[in-house]
Amino acid sequence: MSHLLRKPQHVMKSEGVTIVHDITGEQTNLEYVGFKVVDLERGSFYGEQLNGLECCIVALTGKVNIQEGEETFENLGTRESVFEQKPTDSVYVSNNRNFNVKAVTDAHIALCYSPSEEQLPTKLIKADSVGVEHRGKYNNKRKVHNILPDDDPTANSLLVVEVYTESGNWSSYPPHKHDQDHLPEESFLEETYYHEMDPQQGFVFQRVYTDDRSLDETMTAENGDVVIVPKGYHPVGVPDGYTSYYLNVMAGPVRKWKFNNDKDHEWIVNRD
Numbered sequence: 001m002s003h004l005l006r007k008p009q010h011v012m013k014s015e016g017v018t019i020v021h022d023i024t025g026e027q028t029n030l031e032y033v034g035f036k037v038v039d040l041e042r043g044s045f046y047g048e049q050l051n052g053l054e055c056c057i058v059a060l061t062g063k064v065n066i067q068e069g070e071e072t073f074e075n076l077g078t079r080e081s082v083f084e085q086k087p088t089d090s091v092y093v094s095n096n097r098n099f100n101v102k103a104v105t106d107a108h109i110a111l112c113y114s115p116s117e118e119q120l121p122t123k124l125i126k127a128d129s130v131g132v133e134h135r136g137k138y139n140n141k142r143k144v145h146n147i148l149p150d151d152d153p154t155a156n157s158l159l160v161v162e163v164y165t166e167s168g169n170w171s172s173y174p175p176h177k178h179d180q181d182h183l184p185e186e187s188f189l190e191e192t193y194y195h196e197m198d199p200q201q202g203f204v205f206q207r208v209y210t211d212d213r214s215l216d217e218t219m220t221a222e223n224g225d226v227v228i229v230p231k232g233y234h235p236v237g238v239p240d241g242y243t244s245y246y247l248n249v250m251a252g253p254v255r256k257w258k259f260n261n262d263k264d265h266e267w268i269v270n271r272d
């Protein structure tokens with residue numbers, strides 16, 4: 001199995017709390033992006049002290065209360081399945097703070113991390129403030145929920161988006177990369193992909209490759225898998241009959257998403 005592909009682990013942490021993924025720099029060599037998925041049974045609690053990290057908590061499914069300091073945000077979360085395809089609620093928590101999540105219903109949360117030094121205010125990102133964007137044409141259509149885009153100053157480093165790609169379409173396509181810290185031409189952003197499929201037995205193909213092909217891996221991602229993109233182009237192809245969902249976390253030295261398409265495939269965007 002590719003070293004860039006992670007299967008769900010399902011490690012029980014405490015009563016009602018299961019860690020599905022715990023992607024840290026120690027196993028991935030990622031310097032800027034960390035990622036967790038946690039399953040919570042109704043009534044269970046999950047908490048963390050953020051040492052030197054900022055975190056965006058995304059209520060993937062179910063309802064949760066999130067408490068940080070004096071603030072408690074109640075009944076967050078808008079959907080029972082990500083495939084309802086509506087935006088959800090998230091909370092941004094700055095570095096060196098504590099947060100606690102209580103599951104009001106059975107819930108599934110994503111925790112998106114990046115190192116951070118500057119303290120920023122904790123912020124509720126309500127579902128109705130999430131920008132919805134339709135990109136592409138022909139078989140390159142996808143829908144994007146911009147939870148933490150680069151023009152939103154809520155975070156120091158984190159960028160977070162959800163992407164839906166319908167049956168027989170491609171996204172993160174034409175292949176693009178953002179692995180050079182060389183603005184204004186390109187930014188360096190590491191990235192993770194957390195994948196879900198509808199129906200669940202579906203799969204997608206994701207290729208991660210560089211111009212010189214020193215990295216060139218094509219993976220089959222199944223429901224619940226994470227693909228790690230340390231660098232390179234990273235397109236996703238969705239087979240007929242299945243809808244793909246993925247949650248992207250990106251971070252790097254500068255909080256700017258400036259990518260370049262693979263020149264060989266750039267014509268795809270320029271079609272009439």
Ligand SMILES: O=C(O)C[C@@H](O)[C@H](O)C(=O)CO
Nearest residue numbers: 135142161163171172173248
């Ligand atoms: O537009 C898309 O297809 C989504 C991608 O941009 C995805 O969010 C990504 O690759 C970010 O670098």
